[in-house]
Amino acid sequence: MSADAEDPVAAWKRWHEHRVDTVSAPYGPLALTGTLPQTPSGGTPGLADYPEGRIPAVPGHWRATAGGVTLTAGPQDGITLDGEPLAGAAELAADEAPPSHARLAAGEVRLVVIRREGEWAVRVFDPGAPGRAAFTGIEATPYDPAYAVPGHFAPYGEDRTVQVENVDGRTRGLGLGGELSFSFAGARHALRVAVDEEDGSLWAVIGDATGGRSSYRFRFLKPGIPAADGSVTVDLNRVQLPPCAFADHFVCTFPPPGNTLPFEIAAGERRLKGALASGI
Known part of the structure; x- marks a missing residue:
């Protein structure tokens, strides 16, 4: 039997410490300072909105093509590609x-090309981001065995998509693969x-009776990979904050209909500590 199975408290502490290290890393979620360019409506950013090729606060000339992005840069831009000056x-x-391993960099800043909703954009990760400097930790409730219960996953048999509102006010499709059932408090x-x-791992966006009060308004649950018979442990001690809790430039989905639980999950990650706490 593994040490984690023998001592779930120690395993949870190790998980929590790893989470804190991950989000506060030089290029972790707290380092995201922008997803550019940003459309005036606040919707999905796209390079097509800047046909002249200049993105505010990002060096180089950028142009969206049918198959990707063309970046043109000179010595004055200070951009490196795969570690070599571009x-x-x-x-x-x-x-x-x-x-942390992005192909593009401008000094200590990392530039990550992304494609979302058919639009090309650039994410900017800066180790000197104000959010990272102000970070003092994640408020989390110590392990409670009552919140780790047996569960069962039943796949739908075919993928389903439900329309869910996102934190930027837009509604988008969320792909769902099945239902995870469990018993709690009778x-x-x-x-x-x-x-x-x-x-094949599972994840869910969930709400509960603490959301927006003593916890962030919604959280993520990642139970792992179910066994062949569908059994999987639902450990609510490991509910975690979504990326948008760490930086406003992430777009997260709210819980889909039916995923707001009627009881309090007084467990797992609750909110950011100190001045960064928001979304409650």
């Missing part, structure tokens, strides 16, 4: 690497969950 034009696709509950296409 002098001329480069054809870029979406950067699949984590920000009642049966079911969550609509997504399934990761790469490894």
Whole structure:
């Protein structure tokens, strides 16, 4: 039996410490200072909105093409591509690497090319971001065994999409793969969950009776990969803050219909500590 199985308290502490290290890393979520360019409506940013090729606060000339992005830069721009100074034009696709290993950099800043809703944009990660400097930790409730319960995943058999409002005020489709059911405090509950296409792990956007009061308005639950019979542990001790809790430039979805639980999840990550606490 593993040490984690023998001592869930120690495992939870290790998980929490890893989460704090991850979000506060030089190119973690707290370092995101912009997703550019931003459309005047506040919707999905797109390079097509800047046909002259200049994105505010980002060096170089950027142009969206049918298959990606063309970036043209000179020595005065100070951009490096794969660690080498960029002098001329480069054809870029979406950067699949984590920000710390992004292909593009401008000094200590990392530039990450993304494609979202058919639009090309650039995310800017700066280790000197004010949010990262002000970070003092994540308020989290210590492990409570009552919040770790058996669950069962039942796939739909085919992918379903539900329209859900996002934090930027727009409604978008959220793909769902099945339902995760479990019992808590004498009642049966079911969550609509997504399934990761790469490894089959589950994740859900959930709300509860603490949301917007003593916890962030919604949180993420990632139970892991269910067994062949659908069994999986629902450990509410590991509910976590969504990326938009750390930087406003992330666009997160609100819980889909049916995913706001009627009880208090007085467990897991609750909110950011200190001056950064928001969304409650």
